[in-house]
Amino acid sequence: MNRRTVLRELGAALACLALSVGCSNKEPAARGAGAAAGPDQRAGDAKAPAPPAAPVKLTVGHDLWIGYAGVFLANELGYFKEAGLDVGLKPFSNPGDTLAALASSQLDIGLTTLQNLAVVNGNGDTDIVAIALIDSSNGADAVVAREGIASMADLKGKTVALTLGEVNHMLFLLGLEKAGLRADDVKITSMSADDAGAAFVAGKVDAAVTWEPWITKATKGGGHVIFSSASVPDTIADSVAVRRSRLAEGKDAYAKFLGAIDRGVRSLRSDPDKALPIVGKYLNAPAEDVKRMLDGDKIYGLAENKQLFGTADRPGPVYATMKYVVDFAAQSRLVKKAPAPESLLDPGFVR
Structure with missing residues (x-):
């Protein structure tokens, strides 16, 4: 009044x-105005400001992998929260484990490899697609072996720990192919990549196909790398995977999620002294080891994704990578039916 x-x-x-x-x-009116008709009353009948919107909840599945450094930083530095998201990170033993949970709606987002994406779509009726790439391994996945095993060819008749059907299995098959060996030339024992690394460090197997931080632990313990993703660059790539049927309703939240990860990546690059210990907390590794692990992995932000996905007229290199992965999965009989590579990618968020 x-x-x-x-x-x-x-x-x-x-x-x-x-x-x-x-x-x-x-x-x-006089009584009602009596308490409000003082000199401090606001003019007119202005409404109180609306309360801030509740944060959008997202449950995100991931394995403990150096390539997810941008995600870990976005979580710890509050970038998800500042974007209006309430993100719950749920760890899994293997990157493929996230997809079963995603397909059954236990997760909103799964962080997984393109290889796992090809396998899950090639062995069932799912609608899971990658909307962005997070990283690609350039040495951060490897075959580590004990003393006396100098090359992949020396693995003939030896016991190797790996995860059947997972990305480390694909890496191992690629290495065997280059060495002129077949899978039945070695004794394979299947376990998670983390368990494979631990089994090798404990001296229980001759070799293991594992990833960081276990490669660093294995080499510190006397093992050495005989084949790695550096020999097949840009083949082992990790992605942000969602269900295609949720793209429309989750569009805003997914875009904010990618934007927050991009901030995490930029923080990693601009302030490594602050970022490396944070990433190390997730990987149970000191900052100096995290720095060494990152030497074997290429982390992607939104700018890199724009180049990787290209345009509708000129698709980027991620499409060739996806085709290679699908073809290899089909040739290795890891899938019942090879999915169309382009159907596994949705470029709408990064183009």
Whole structure:
């Protein structure tokens, strides 16, 4: 109520008293105004500001991998929260494990390899697609072997720990192919990549196909790398995977999620002294080891994704990588039916 309104009400009240006419119909307004008609009252009937929107909840599945450094930083530095997201990170033993949980709606987002994406779509009726790449391994996945095993060819008749059907299995098959060996030339024992690394460090197997941080632990313990993703660059890539049927309703949240990861990547590059210990907390590794691990991995932000996905007229290199992965999965009989490579990618968020 403004000052003019107060004067009108006061004048009406005085007129009522002068004429000795009951003005009871004014009393509620006068009482209601009495507490609010002071000099501090705001003008008009302005509404109170709307409360801030509740953060959008996202449950994100991931394995403990150096390539997800940007995700870990976005979580720890509050970038998800600042984007209006309430992100819950849920760790899994293998990158493929996230996809079963994603397909059954236990997760909103799965962080996984393109190889796992090809396998899950090639062995069932799912609608999971990659909307961005997070990183590609350039040495951070490897075959580590004990002393006396100098090359992949020396693995003939030896016991190797790896995860059947997972990305480290694909890496191993690529290495065998280059060495002129077949899978049945070695003794394979299947376990998670983390367990494979631990088994090797404990001396239980001759070799293991594992990833960081276990490669660093294995080499510190006397093992050495005989084949790695550096020999097949840009083949082992990790992605942000979602269900195609949720793209429309989750569009805004997915875009904010990618934007927050991009901030995490930029923080990693601009302030490594602050970032490396944070990443190390997730990987249970000191900062100096994290720095060494990153030498074997290429982390992608939104700018790199724009180049990787290209345009509709000139598709980027991720499409060739996806085709290579699908073809290899089919040739290695890891899938029942090879999916169309382009159907596994949705470029709408990064182009």
